[in-house]
Amino acid sequence: MSARRARRRHVAWLLALLVxxxxxxxxQSAAHAATLRTKVLEFNACDxxxxxxxxxxxxxxxxxxxxxxxxxxxSNVVTLQEVCRYTYDRLIERLGPTWSGAFLQTVxxxxxxxxxxxxSWGIALLVQAPAxxxxxxTQLPKPFWEFERRYxxxxxxxxxxxxxxxxxxxxxPASISDNQAAAVGSRLATHAGSGGAAILGADTNINVRSCxxxxxxxxxxxxxxxxxxxxxxxVGTGAMVEADQxxxxxxxxxxxxxxxxxxxxxxxxxxxRWAPDHAGASTSSWLSDHNVLRGEGTLTW
Numbered sequence: 001m002s003a004r005r006a007r008r009r010h011v012a013w014l015l016a017l018l019v020x021x022x023x024x025x026x027x028q029s030a031a032h033a034a035t036l037r038t039k040v041l042e043f044n045a046c047d048x049x050x051x052x053x054x055x056x057x058x059x060x061x062x063x064x065x066x067x068x069x070x071x072x073x074x075s076n077v078v079t080l081q082e083v084c085r086y087t088y089d090r091l092i093e094r095l096g097p098t099w100s101g102a103f104l105q106t107v108x109x110x111x112x113x114x115x116x117x118x119x120s121w122g123i124a125l126l127v128q129a130p131a132x133x134x135x136x137x138t139q140l141p142k143p144f145w146e147f148e149r150r151y152x153x154x155x156x157x158x159x160x161x162x163x164x165x166x167x168x169x170x171x172x173p174a175s176i177s178d179n180q181a182a183a184v185g186s187r188l189a190t191h192a193g194s195g196g197a198a199i200l201g202a203d204t205n206i207n208v209r210s211c212x213x214x215x216x217x218x219x220x221x222x223x224x225x226x227x228x229x230x231x232x233x234x235v236g237t238g239a240m241v242e243a244d245q246x247x248x249x250x251x252x253x254x255x256x257x258x259x260x261x262x263x264x265x266x267x268x269x270x271x272x273r274w275a276p277d278h279a280g281a282s283t284s285s286w287l288s289d290h291n292v293l294r295g296e297g298t299l300t301w
Contacts, residue, residue, distance in 0.1 A: 042201035046288035063090035079201025084114035101126035185219030192239035243295025244280025267295025
C-alpha cells in the first residue's frame with residue numbers, strides 16, 4: 001500500500017471518529033437538557049374568621065379547601081398572603097410529606113380568627129419539594145402607622161433545577177406600594193442577572209388592568225404589560241414576566257381579575273428562564289374576597 005493511500009485511510013478513520021464523538025456529545029447534551037412545568041397557586045387567603053362576612057370560613061375549612069384546590073389543579077408551588085400560621089400548618093399536614101414550605105408572621109393578631117390562642121398571621125410559600133433553604137425575609141418600605149408589616153419572603157428550592165420561590169403582600173396606599181414594587185423588582189433583577197430562576201406570587205394591591213395604576217409595577221416587568229386588550233399600555237424595566245399578561249401569541253388580555261374587575265394578584269416568572277408558553281386563570285372562592293389565581297409556565301435548564 002502506498003504511503004498516500006495509507007494517509008487517506010487514516011484521515012477517513014479520524015473523520016469517522018470525530019463524527020461519532022460529536023454525535024455522542026450532542027446526545028449527551030440533549031439528555032442533560034430538562035424542563036419543569038411549574039404550576040403556581042397564588043391566593044390572598046383572607047384568614048379573617050369572625051371579622052369579615054366575605055371571608056367567614058374557619059382556618060380548618062380554609063386549609064382543607066386550599067389543599068383540595070392544590071391537588072385538583074396539580075400545583076407544585078403555592079404562595080399565600082393573609083394566612084394564619086394555624087392554617088399553614090394544617091395545609092402542610094393535609095398535602096403530605098412531599099410538601100414543605102416557609103411561613104413568616106407579619107403581625108400578631110389579637111383575636112381568635114385563626115384558632116383559640118393562635119395569634120400568628122402573615123405570608124407563606126409552599127413547594128412540592130424538599131424544604132426551602134436560604135430563607136430570607138426582607139422588610140419592604142412602609143409607613144409607620146400601617147397595621148401589617150410588609151415583606152418579601154423567599155427560599156431556595158430544588159425541583160429538578162434550583163430556583164428561588166418568593167411571596168409578598170404590598171401595601172394598599174399607592175405611594176407605598178410603588179416603593180415596594182421597586183424594592184422587590186430590584187432584588188429579583190439581581191437574582192436574574194446572575195442567571196437565577198425565580199417565581200413570585202404576590203398580592204400587589206395594584207390593578208394591572210388599569211394603565212394609570214400599573215405604572216407602579218414597571219420595576220417588575222421585563223417587557224410590555226398592563227391593560228385589558230391586546231394593546232398593552234406600559235413597558236417594564238425589570239426581569240420578570242407575568243403568567244397571564246398580554247403578549248404576542250398569548251391570550252391577548254389580562255383575563256384573570258382577582259378582586260371584582262381588578263387584577264391585584266400576580267404570578268411572575270424570570271423572563272429569561274421560562275418558555276413563552278405561560279398562562280394564567282382565576283377562579284372564584286368562597287373563602288376570600290380574592291379569587292384564586294393560577295399561573296403556569298415551563299422552566300428550562
